[in-house]
Amino acid sequence: MIKSLKSLGHELTESQKQLQLLQLTNLMPFEDKLKETNLFPLTTIPMEIFQINVGKMCNQVCKHCHVDAGPDRKEIMSRETMQDCINAIQKTNVYTVDLTGGAPEMNPDFRWFVEELSKLGKKIIVRCNLTIIQANKKYHDLPDFFKKHKIEVISSLPYFSASKTDAQRGEGVFEKSIRALKLLNEVGYGKEGSGLILNLVYNPAGAFLPASQMALEKEFKLKLKSGFDIEFNSLFAITNLPISRFLDYLVSSKNYESYMEKLVAAYNPIAATNVMCRNTISVSWDGFLYDCDFNQMLNLKVATHNSQHVKDFNFDSLSQRNIIVNQHCYGCTAGSGSSCGGSVV
DSSP: OOOOTTTTTOGGGSHHHHHHHHTSSOSOOHHHHHHHTTOOSOBOOOOOEEEEEOBSBOSOOOTTOSSOOBTTOOOBOOHHHHHHHHHHHTTSOOOEEEEESSOGGGSTTHHHHHHHHHHTTOEEEEEOOSTHHHHOGGGTTHHHHHHHTTOEEEEEOOOSSHHHHHHHHOTTHHHHHHHHHHHHHHTTTTOTTSOOOEEEEEOOSSSSOOOOHHHHHHHHHHHHHHHHOOOOSOEEEOOOOSSHHHHHHHHHTTOHHHHHHHHHHTBOHHHHHTOGGGSEEEEOTTSBEESSHHHHHTTOBOSOTTOSBGGGOOHHHHTTOBOOOOGGGGGGGBTTOOBTTBOOO
16 A cells, blocks of 8 residues: 555655755745735635645545545544534635545544534535545445535546546546446436536646646546546646645656746736635644645644634634745646636636
8 A cells, every 4th residue: 555655754744844845946935926926915805715624534645645645644633623613614704615635524523514514504515536435335325415415526536547547546546436426426416407516626647737727627528428428517627736745756756846947937926816825714634724725734824823723713813814825835826826626717
């Protein structure tokens, strides 16, 4: 089994080591790039998304994973912290609650959490890796559970062929993903008029930026329908950020400097104005608050010192904070931009 960087004792497990590496190039600091385009400091807009990482445990060990998730990761959000999240959400006007991991479904309190969130009347997104549905009998009914609570399912599928998908996400992942997509289609997900949303995520399989999201979506829909009779709603093209396992890949393949240069050269001020951190708050498995999921993995907590943990959630302070930025932020502002919902331009 491929292990996480943490279990291997890799130096890039430490966020400080990653941040030091990100500073080693001669590239313009991201903060200066924002100043050059009159966007510094980057500030919040009304909070719309409450994104919660419920744990780093996962049944997969993907090569590009910025979370360094895997079966050997034991960090799991407790029910107490989930209740703190519910209490915090009730203090906001957020419309969307976005559950991520790891494989969020592997948290033993996942279903309880979804049921409690459903009572709040929020739109719930679950970032499902698809293979979890096939992993164990206790997960086989997930499509029905998702349907019951009208959850929007967002799932990674690097490509519409086995070779490229398995190279990034592990042997046999493509076949299991196709089976899971068929099960989701069977209960109505991705079907026109069902109201059950199934979106896919594309991450490049190397040190390059994603192609046009619109073109990729068109190609994926054609190939998945003709090859497997699978339907879905939208495809999100997400740029791989130089964090954790993808950062390790860039360094070991000697692509780090050239990749960073590509990101900087593709900087788009319009994308910078639309980055997800501006309308999102990100909660880690242990309840700390971050501007985004990527800052979370680098341990860059929000700038509001009186509200850095969900127990101390202060909506007013968090709504007026400046965003913490660093060199990895070039990834979200390159080309058409990138967010957990795909392109932002």
